[in-house]
Amino acid sequence: MLLRPGADDLRLIGYYLGKVLLGLGIVQVVAALVAFGLREWNSLSSFVIGAALCGIVGGASEAKLASRQQLTWAHGMVTVALAWLVGAVFAAVPFHLSGHYEDWLSAVFEGMSALTTTGLSVISDLDHTTLSMDFYRHLLHFAGGQGIIIVVLSLFAAGGGRIGTLYVAEARDERILPNFIRTARFIFRVAMVFLVAGTAALFLALLVAGFAPGRAFYHAINLFFAAFDTGGFAPMQASVAYYHSFAVEAVVMVLFLAGSLTFGLHFALWNGDWRLVTRHIETRTLALSTSLLFAVVCFGLVRSGAYDSFEPLIRKGFFTLLSAVSSAGAQVKNGETFLSDWGALAPAAIVAAMAIGGMASSTAGGIKALRVGIAAKTLIHDVRKLLNPESAVVVTTYFAGKRHILRDQTARAATSVLLLFIVTYLIGAMVGLTYGTYDITQTLFESVSAASNIGLSIGVTDPAMPRGLMAVYLVQMWLGRLEFVAVFALIGYAISLARGRVSA
């Protein structure tokens, strides 16, 4: 399926990218308003510059690149792949202007990390940064998490049919409501409800924890964005450990859970359909894997003597595991202490949890529970076939919204992407090793964290880290968020673009 892109195709892609930039511009305007209210003048001007650039490029694209050409699957794929990259670059403008990033690559890294809801950060001196800049980092989680494209769909969409293709490309393979626009609007409604309820709950928890009301609100809204969108940034360098409060940790964990549920399951819960949730292959896969991995974490922590009582096992152990499973990445420990304080077994279980990831069709990352569940069922299916007489027909099914038959095509798609993730993890780990200053535990941990968009850091990600490694993690975050398919479409597009010019 080699496409030969013409000028019209590029125009179409450019047109939709322009819309994405307009959405990003709005995010930067919101940050600018916050900066204005807080009288942070340099931050204000940097946000205005960012928003203006988005407006200029986005507006020009809208005007000059409008086309009547029908959007196809291929266009959708390329647009989505480029949207994250282009978004990261334009989001990086205020970051770079803030002076808190060592160079452009660091600023783009932060932008990519923010939009892909990874949460690995390379900011210098976070604890002294302006409040509006810190807010902007978290707001980008929200924008990227709900999918820049979904925001664009809901706000700017004119016709329903044309943009349908984009939705499928956005690594979300569920259609909750028959109309794509209505699905997008439901997702947004869930986000809004949780925004209000979640921020309120965090605000109360922070007040109880001993924060002044103004500060409590500031931390609440930022923590909400980071937790619900399973991002991983936090207002302070100490992350969630900063609050020393189980109330805060509990609300954050509820938001992790909410953020890692597929929107189809939110829909089921909102309709009181409890059984749909409990029968779902992803719920069962995650319940099983998380239980097993937590058992390993506890065993590892107690055995190594790291903790010997109940509370730390939950507040440090389970919190970190849930942070990994939901791909949030908020930490309750300094990253270096995973190695120096936890023994070897518990961090290994965390890496496994990060690799498995959360549910498909949510802001979670990783291989995804759906694929892991399908892969497991495929193995079981093959074993059953082996054990049965050759003439017998063996049918395996799985429940995901409704009962599906496990077909070869589905099984193969799931296992292919699973393989691609594992290869990416290993490549990232190997590249890290070439620098000679890190060991395999560190590079594997960090590589899995980047490619699964988790954000837990064992200390490798750092403002002064080798730039080659930073670039590798940047690409991994991008690949992981798009789950490879869209990126490969983009590479294919670029190759045929180059080839097309040479051949004629």
Next chain:
Amino acid sequence: MTIRDERQHGSGNAARGIGLLLVLFVIMLAGAAAIALAALWLVG
């Protein structure tokens, strides 16, 4: 979800959704507590 479902339930009830989510959370935390206690008892 079919069109019929949507017409019957609309987009659902937010309070019910959050309530059930909290139930899910409590079940999850209880499970974690059980595992933690078991580990302490077996290994500690």
Next chain:
Amino acid sequence: MTTSPRPRRRRPTRWTLVAAVGLLALVLAGTELLLRVKPLTDTAAMVVQDLPPVGLEPEPTRCRRDVDAATLERLREPLTADTRITSAHVYACPIAFDGRRVTFVGEVIGDLIERRDGVWVQVNDDDYALAVGPMGGHRNHRGFNQGLAVWLPDGLHERIEAVGGPGRRGDVVLLQGVLLRNDPDDGGGITLRADHLEVIAPTVEVPEPFHPVQAVTAAVLAVLAVGTLAWSRRVQRR
């Protein structure tokens, strides 16, 4: 898309790509330039004077939980109540410091988190706290913030005048207390339970100097953006 592009159509494609790359280069160069002309403050005044020297080896030894007794003994040997430690040393090998009485110096930052019988506070001992001051006013990158979580009981916190934040280097304090790697009151966190606090450097306001060139650039670009969007609306309506 099954016909190959005709020769005369390839020029707009190439031009679009060239324009895109050119735009990117412009944005890159533009932001770099703005950063270069940003007014900065002098950081020499931010160095905290007369700090007690760190009583440990210059490069922290990283250890694991199964560290051998000999290494542990070597790490613990210099530790007395007056030995100044750093957070970097603690995180590299928490077990060596567990339960020991130590001295710690750093900037109070963020919030005084008030509880019933004391206050939690984050105390950072990175270079932004003790050497160069908050970023924004300078371009001296020194990595991440780093520090310890400190518990201040019985009104010890009342000596603190202000905490650090944007544009402000908070009080630099000298603390003495017991370091715990598994503090039961913090659900197992690494904390310093202090019982002695003295302020050795007061709060310094270091507001980020206003960047007029950036402000003007913002205004100009904003006008351009509004113009472009207005033009775009008109073109679309046609």
